[in-house]
Each structure stands twice: as C-alpha cells, then as structure tokens.
Amino acid sequence: MMKTILLIFITINGILLSVAGAFLTLAETAPFHPGDPLYFVQESSEQWQLTLTANKQERIYLTVDLADRRLADLTRTGNSDHLEVAIAAYDRALDDAVKRINTAPQTMQPELLNRLDRQLIQAEEILTSLESAKEIDTTGLNQKIASLRHSDTPKEAIH
Numbered sequence: 001m002m003k004t005i006l007l008i009f010i011t012i013n014g015i016l017l018s019v020a021g022a023f024l025t026l027a028e029t030a031p032f033h034p035g036d037p038l039y040f041v042q043e044s045s046e047q048w049q050l051t052l053t054a055n056k057q058e059r060i061y062l063t064v065d066l067a068d069r070r071l072a073d074l075t076r077t078g079n080s081d082h083l084e085v086a087i088a089a090y091d092r093a094l095d096d097a098v099k100r101i102n103t104a105p106q107t108m109q110p111e112l113l114n115r116l117d118r119q120l121i122q123a124e125e126i127l128t129s130l131e132s133a134k135e136i137d138t139t140g141l142n143q144k145i146a147s148l149r150h151s152d153t154p155k156e157a158i159h
Helices: 001-029 037-053 056-077 083-103 109-133 139-147
Strands: none
Touching: 037 056, 037 083, 056 083, 056 109, 056 139, 083 109
C-alpha cells in the first residue's frame, strides 16, 4: 500500500515537473506566433514566467522583452489574417511594459525609457507599412504610441 502511494506521488510530481518545464521552455523559446493554435498557451506561459520571476528588476526587463517579442510577432504576421490578433497582443504588452517601467527605480528609468522609445519608433514604422497594405484600423494604437513618444514620462501618457 505504501509503495503504491509513493509510486503515485512520484508519478504526479514527475508529470507536474514535466509540464512546468514545458511551460518555461515555451515561454523562453516563443516558437508560436499569432494565428498558431498554441499561441495562447505560449502567452499564458510567458505570464506565468513573469509571475514566477521573483526579482522586481528582472520582471521589469522581462516585460519590456515581451513587448519586443510582440512587436516582432507583429512584423512576422505582416498582412496575414492574424494581424488583428498581433496588434492586440502588442497593445497589451505595451501597456504592461509601460506600467512596469512606471514602477521601476529611478536608476533604471533612463535605460528603460530609451529602450521603450526605440521600440515605439520601430512600432510606428511597422504600423505605417501595415496600414498602407491592409485595411486595418490601428488608430488607437498609433495614438497611444504618439502619446508615449511625446511625453516626458510614461505616466504622463497613460490616463
């Protein structure tokens, strides 16, 4: 009886560790893009990775990294049918990054704001090229980007 309980316990732990490892691998490698059937699982894995990151500074950098990743997804998606999904994902990631940057220590702010500004310049260029190629309304995201680019701090741009 004790051996059976121990075997069940070991099996369950093995399964849980395998699933956790798969989620972390998925969050790190990001093999899926908007429109892929498992894209939502990847996004969930990334959110779990954020939640499980204990160091606040690492969490802030990770959030900006995820916004970079969503912008890259937007570029890869191009003019496909999944463009709206990619735009919404970048919009959410941008909001998360701005919120985290606002909570960053003052010593980190210049570097993060610099990085955010470079990302926003790239986002403007990508959205401009996508608008001319496809009938997608990106007005809201464009306004958010413009507001962020022309404010001294992200706090001023977020209402």
